[in-house]
Amino acid sequence: MAKITGINHIALVVPEMEQALKFWRDILGLPLQGVNDVPEQASRIAFLPAGAGEVELLQPTTPDSGVAKFLQKRGPGIHHVCFETDDLDGMIDLLKGKGVRLIGEKPSTGAGGKRMIFVHPESAGGVLVELYESA
Amino acid sequence: MAKITGINHIALVVPEMEQALKFWRDILGLPLQGVNDVPEQASRIAFLPAGAGEVELLQPTTPDSGVAKFLQKRGPGIHHVCFETDDLDGMIDLLKGKGVRLIGEKPSTGAGGKRMIFVHPESAGGVLVELYESA
Known part of the structure; x- marks a missing residue:
């Protein structure tokens, strides 16, 4: 039966990428794999490995995406x-x-060719859960 | 120099433990290590391993703790x-x-004898960051 095998990443919404990197990369010391504009997600996205997992930074690049609305409503986090x-x-x-x-x-x-789906927060106690297939 | 070696856990605030376990344990299939009342944290706490990491469920048990106020202000998540x-x-x-x-x-x-400290969200882009010393 299908099972969960680990935490792949946690994703943080940030208002401004360079400002966010000052904490996650420069102070906490996580290595930066690169920053990419991803128009289909209306975001600039950075991944910073942390052991077996990663921190994903999401900066919205349009005002009307889900990530932008999350930032407007709840603030960075x-x-x-x-x-x-x-x-x-x-x-x-x-x-x-x-x-x-x-x-x-x-x-x-x-x-990156990774297959993924999201579980709606209403089914997961208010948490937006993403699922990746293990490599 | 001190460095980050991985993601230990993500902690979710839940209004009611049994209801939360219906998703995380019964549907998603994460094993439950046990549920403990932790009066010094004013919470019932469950840990559910997910590969090398864990999901922590926090149910506030008093109305005035930090976790209780988080739940009141932001809802479960x-x-x-x-x-x-x-x-x-x-x-x-x-x-x-x-x-x-x-x-x-x-x-x-x-x-469990684990040494820990929290970074204030104002220094970490709105994210409450906990740090554990690796075992």
Whole structure:
């Protein structure tokens, strides 16, 4: 049966990338893998590995995306947590079978070829949960 | 130099533990290590391992604790993220030297003997960051 195998990353919404990097990279010392504009997510995105996991920084680049609205409503902070599963399709079937609300019917594929889906916060105690298939 | 070695856990504030366990344990399938009343944190606390990391569920047990106020103000969701460092005292010196605001002057010791300190969200882009010393 599909299972969760770990925490892949936590994602933080930040108003301004360079300002955020002053804490996460320059003070806390996390290595920066690079900053990329990702128009399909209306964000500038940075990943900073932390051991087996990563910190993702999300800076909205349009005023009307979900990330931008989150920032306007709640202020900067933790946006979502991403878990890895050994079987994404199996996990999706399992969640649907239990009545869990997903965002989108099918997994999408990110720039790195990773398959992913989000669980709606209303099904996960107010937490936006992302699921990745383990490499 | 002291460095971050990984993500230890993410902590979620929940209004009611049994209701929260229906998603995290029963649906997502994370194993439950046990639920403990921790009066010094004014919370019922559950840990559910997820690979190398853990999910911590925090249910406030008094109306006036920091966790209770977080729940009242922001609703259920992600409360903090805890990173591991290979040298907690060295990391504290490093953070203080960079002007980072910590919660408390010195690390405290948890029930399991783990030494920990919190970074104030105002120094970490709105994120409440906990630091554990690696085992």
